[in-house]
Amino acid sequence: MKYKTQKVAYWFWALSMLLLTIQLTYGFIMGFARVGYDGLHQWIPFNTAHTVHLNTLVVWLLSGFMGAAYYIIPEEAETELWKPKLAYLQLIALTLVGVAALTGYHFNIWEGRKFLEIPRELDWLVAIDVILFLVILLMTILKGKKKSTTAWVLYGGLAGAAVLYLPGMISFDSQVLDSFFRWWVVHLWVEGVWELIMGGILAFLLIKLTGVDREVIEKWLYVVIGLTFLSGILGTGHHYYYIGVNKIWLIVGGIFSSLEPLAFLAMTLWALNMYRKGEKKHPNKLAIIWTLAAAIISFLGAGVLGLAHTLPQTNLYTHGTLVTAMHGHLAFWGAYASIVLAIIVYAMPNLTGRKLYDHPRGRLAFWLSNIGIFTMVSAFAAAGVAQVYLERILGYDFGQVQNEIKVHFWVLITGATILSTGITLYIIDFVKYGLPTDEALES
Amino acid sequence: MLTKQQAKIFFLVGTFVTFAIFIGLTIYSLQQVQTKLPEDVARGKHIWEKNNCMGCHTIMGEGAYYAPELTNVIERRGEPFVRGVLQTKKPWQPNGRKMVAYGMNEQETNDMIAFFKWVGNLDLNGFEKVNKKVSPLAVDHMKSNN
Ligand code: HEM
Ligand code: HEM
Ligand SMILES: [Fe+2]
Numbered sequence: 001m002k003y004k005t006q007k008v009a010y011w012f013w014a015l016s017m018l019l020l021t022i023q024l025t026y027g028f029i030m031g032f033a034r035v036g037y038d039g040l041h042q043w044i045p046f047n048t049a050h051t052v053h054l055n056t057l058v059v060w061l062l063s064g065f066m067g068a069a070y071y072i073i074p075e076e077a078e079t080e081l082w083k084p085k086l087a088y089l090q091l092i093a094l095t096l097v098g099v100a101a102l103t104g105y106h107f108n109i110w111e112g113r114k115f116l117e118i119p120r121e122l123d124w125l126v127a128i129d130v131i132l133f134l135v136i137l138l139m140t141i142l143k144g145k146k147k148s149t150t151a152w153v154l155y156g157g158l159a160g161a162a163v164l165y166l167p168g169m170i171s172f173d174s175q176v177l178d179s180f181f182r183w184w185v186v187h188l189w190v191e192g193v194w195e196l197i198m199g200g201i202l203a204f205l206l207i208k209l210t211g212v213d214r215e216v217i218e219k220w221l222y223v224v225i226g227l228t229f230l231s232g233i234l235g236t237g238h239h240y241y242y243i244g245v246n247k248i249w250l251i252v253g254g255i256f257s258s259l260e261p262l263a264f265l266a267m268t269l270w271a272l273n274m275y276r277k278g279e280k281k282h283p284n285k286l287a288i289i290w291t292l293a294a295a296i297i298s299f300l301g302a303g304v305l306g307l308a309h310t311l312p313q314t315n316l317y318t319h320g321t322l323v324t325a326m327h328g329h330l331a332f333w334g335a336y337a338s339i340v341l342a343i344i345v346y347a348m349p350n351l352t353g354r355k356l357y358d359h360p361r362g363r364l365a366f367w368l369s370n371i372g373i374f375t376m377v378s379a380f381a382a383a384g385v386a387q388v389y390l391e392r393i394l395g396y397d398f399g400q401v402q403n404e405i406k407v408h409f410w411v412l413i414t415g416a417t418i419l420s421t422g423i424t425l426y427i428i429d430f431v432k433y434g435l436p437t438d439e440a441l442e443s
Numbered sequence: 444m445l446t447k448q449q450a451k452i453f454f455l456v457g458t459f460v461t462f463a464i465f466i467g468l469t470i471y472s473l474q475q476v477q478t479k480l481p482e483d484v485a486r487g488k489h490i491w492e493k494n495n496c497m498g499c500h501t502i503m504g505e506g507a508y509y510a511p512e513l514t515n516v517i518e519r520r521g522e523p524f525v526r527g528v529l530q531t532k533k534p535w536q537p538n539g540r541k542m543v544a545y546g547m548n549e550q551e552t553n554d555m556i557a558f559f560k561w562v563g564n565l566d567l568n569g570f571e572k573v574n575k576k577v578s579p580l581a582v583d584h585m586k587s588n589n
Contacts, residue, residue, distance in 0.1 A: 033540075034509070041534075041541045046509045047498020112495035114506055149447075173485035175562055176476055178492075179505055215447055222450035230457040233465045242570035243503050246472035250568065256461075316569055320504030320512060392573050398511040399538030 001350045003074040005081035007436040010351055011091055012067030013344050017427050019060035019098070024420050026052040031416055034402075034409040044106065051105045051117045057332065058115065059098055062161075064340030065197050066094075066133060069154060071347050072204050073137050076151035077144025086136055093129045097122055113178065115186050116168045123169045130162045149218040150207070153225060154200025160193030176244040183239040190331070191232040191260060191302075198298070198339050199224050199267070205291045205346055206271060210278025220270045227266050231259035241312050242319055250312045257310045261303030264335075271295035284349065285358040289366055290342035297338060297370070301330030301377075317392045322405075323384035330377045341426065352433045353440030365425035372419025376412050383408035480561070487558025490551055499542070502562060504570060510542065512574050514567070517559050519575065525559065526552050 001007070029040060029049040038046075074081050081087060101118045104110060110117040118126065137158070141151055168185035172178040203221045207214050237253020271292055282288065305327040309318040318324065345362070349355050356362070383405040390401045480488075491497070497506035500513050516525055528535065532546040547555065565571070 030509075036539055038541055045499075045541070045543050047495045047507070047543075050498045050507045050509070051495060108494065110495050112492040112497050114497050117495065117498075173480045173488055174476070174478065175488055175491075175502065175558075176565070177473075177478070178488070179503060180473070180476075182505075219445065219447040219450045222447065222454045223445070226450065226454035226457050229454070230461055233458070233461045234468075236465065237468075240472075242567045243505075244476070244565040244567055246475055247568060248468065248472065252468065312568075316573060319570060319573075320501040320506070320508065322508050325508060399540070402540070403538060 001071075001075075001347075001436075001440055002442055003080050004438055004441060005084040005087075006071050006074050006347075007351060007438075008081065008084055008087045008091070009067040009071035009347060010436040011088070012063045012070065013430070015091065015095060015098075016060040016064045016067065016340065016344075017430055019056040019063065020423065021427070022102075023053055023056035023060060024416070024423060026050075026056070027416060028413070028420075031409060031413045035406055035413070048105050051110060052102060054115055055101065055105070055117060059094075061332075061336045061340060063094065064336075064344070065158065065201075066090075068197075068201050068340065068343045069133075069137055069158060071343070071351075072154060072201065073140050073151055074144075076146065076148045076204070077141050078146050079140060079144040082136055082139035082143060086132060090129055090132045090136065093125065093132075097125045097129065113168075113182055116182060120169060120171070123165075127162075127165065127169075130165070134159055134162060148214070149221060150200055150203045150214075153196050153203070153221060157193045157196030157198075157200060160196065161189055164188050164193060179243045180240065180245065183236055187236045187239055188233070190336075191235060192229065194336060195228040195232070195263060196225050198294075198335055199228075201339050201343050202267065202271060202291065202295065205287065205342060206274045208346065209282045209284065209288050209291060210274045211281070212274045212278050217270075217274060220266070220274075224263055224266045224270060227259075227263035231256050231263060235260050238310050238312075238315065241315055254310070254312050258307060260310075261299070261307050264299040264303035268295045268299045283355070283357045284346060286362045286366065287342060287346035289363075290338060290345050293366070293370065294334065294338035294342050297330065297334030299334070301327065301332070301334035305330055305377075317388050318384070321384050321387050321392070322380050323388060326377055326380035326384050329373065329380060333373045344430070348430065348433045350442075351436035351440060353437060354433050356429070356433065361425050362429055365422050365429060367422070369419050369422030369426065372415050372417070372422055375415025375418060377415075379408045379411035379415060382411070481557065483554045483557035484561040487554035487556070487561075490547075490555055491558060494543075494545065503565075503567060510540065513559065513562075514565075515563050515571060515575050517556065517563050522556060525556065529555055 026049045029044055030046060030053065032038070033041070033046055033049070070081065070087060101122055104119060105117065109119060111119055137155055141147065141155060164185055167181045170181060172181070199221050203217050206212065206217050234252050235257035237249040238257035240249035240253055272295070275288070275292060309315050309323055309327065349357060386405050386408075387401055390396045390404060391398060491502075496502075496513075499507050499510040501508065502513050504512065504514075528542070529545060529547045529552045532544050534544045535542055563571070
């Protein structure tokens with residue numbers, strides 16, 4: 001590392017690892033419930049498990065992004081972090097809000113709106129926490145020597161994510177309006193501002209790992225995020241087909257959301273080209289494979305599997321089925337989970353001074369987790385397609401169909417076990433690096 | 444070749460234009476959405492939210508996929524059946540899948556029913572029909588299973 005205060009990043013990532021573990025655990029609870037082993041129902045019913053699974057996912061990714069920002073921004077701005085003590089305070093506050101929210105979910109204290117279950121009282125604490133985070137980073141950029149495009153795009157994405165949290169805090173009597181504005185958060189996050197965050201992290205990694213000229217990399221960064229907003233903002237319409245609003249969204253949403261894969265395709269081509277052009281001399285091979293995987297699998301999960309059900313004609317049948325779960329898993333994994341895991345793998349040797357660049361356990365972690373998630377996604381795909389056909393086309397009863405497709409959830413559990421083995425190895429590596437130290441400072 | 448400056452302009456202009464259209468369309472389409480709801484429907488919606496029913500079920504296609512889509516539930520099952528499900532204090536498990544036994548009182552049940560009826564009457568561009576129809580093939584199958 002180049003600046004002592006970059007060490008803050010480590011603790012955010014440690015929180016990410018903890019939350020990821022909880023996420024997977026609750027995923028198993030749901031997986032087993034689906035094959036009939038629901039012994040925990042009395043204490044952890046499916047809706048609790050679902051909510052914990054989704055919220056720990058979002059928060060480990062956000063905590064991962066925050067760590068990435070605390071690592072990247074000082075290095076890009078060429079200065080120490082502004083008031084690092086506040087950054088630790090911000091981490092503690094985030095952790096406390098997280099613990100409070102997760103506990104509440106076990107006692108029926110929640111909002112009951114998918115992804116936005118945090119009760120409104122706690123929402124205010126989240127907002128304050130995020131404002132603090134944004135102020136620390138803004139002051140750092142402003143006092144820095146350099147104002148890089150990469151830093152601004154990363155910052156812009158994070159600030160945008162904060163602003164877009166607000167529509168999720170409004171309370172509605174109408175389910176239609178509730179759904180309408182829920183998507184301002186959920187969709188405009190993952191198919192909007194989060195892509196800026198991903199693009200910023202990816203640009204930083206490409207600059208460091210390939211050695212290609214910054215100006216070239218940042219030019220393509222603009223192209224990627226340009227395509228993102230051009231398609232993604234109006235693409236929100238693909239969630240407005242069947243919620244009781246104007247038909248105009250069938251056309252607008254259909255056309256613009258079909259263009260969304262272009263942004264992810266651009267990301268893939270960008271990363272692969274920069275890698276080909278680069279010197280391939282960087283010793284951190286693990287960081288390179290995680291980075292390229294993020295660029296490629298995000299296109300498969302978000303782009304290809306998103307496109308598969310985004311036209312109104314298809315979505316009419318797949319809407320709200322396991323087909324959506326298939327897409328949700330690979331999109332979140334390929335884009336956001338992978339980019340967070342990539343930046344951690346890149347930064348750990350620099351933070352701790354232990355140059356564990358390329359070793360069998362690290363490679364195994366990569367391959368097992370990816371093979372695991374692909375197995376899971378195939379299981380969701382088989383279950384989802386069968387569900388659509390039996391339930392939506394032939395008109396069988398929901399419960400009967402669920403019994404028919406039970407077998408696919410055994411495959412899901414198998415895939416989840418492979419994934420979890422990979423993640424366990426990843427976390428073992430994380431721990432083995434040890435704590436960040438000032439001795440790792442590069443002169 | 445494209446310069447960095449041109450790429451930046453592409454980003455800024457594209458974002459600004461699509462964002463402006465998005466806000467315009469939002470205002471246009473929300474003008475046609477009912478905002479003043481009967482009180483029981485609104486109360487029903489808050490019970491729905493407070494218990495995180497969406498953590499297992501979908502409504503208008505949104506939620507989790509563990510339990511049935513409820514947009515047309517009154518039409519599919521009839522009101523008495525739904526009342527029973529909401530009021531029972533015994534854990535209930537159709538097809539082996541357990542639902543939380545909410546044991547709702549009369550008032551809460553009425554509110555939930557009002558909410559379901561309201562959602563069931565919305566024009567959902569055809570989605571409301573996808574879950575309603577039961578094919579002849581399926582009816583035969585269900586009969587032969589009973
Ligand atoms: C990394 C980016 C993406 C992520 C993380 C993601 C994730 C998700 C998730 C979790 C859902 C379920 C949301 C809910 O029910 O609350 C969803 C729904 C959906 N996504 Fe994506 N998505 C991404 C990109 C895309 C793209 C690029 C497309 C289109 C090309 C797309 C098309 C859809 C559609 C059509 C639905 C609605 C499914 C339904 O009707 O049930 N997604 N996505
Ligand atoms: C141990 C591994 C995992 C298991 C067993 C698992 C299982 C599940 C199950 C059963 C559901 C609920 C589907 C339903 O509504 O019925 C679910 C939802 C979800 N999971 Fe996982 N999951 C695992 C890991 C992951 C990972 C690593 C990610 C993200 C990178 C993820 C993201 C999601 C998302 C976004 C949803 C909501 C999907 C939607 O509603 O469309 N899960 N998961
Ligand atoms: Fe979307």
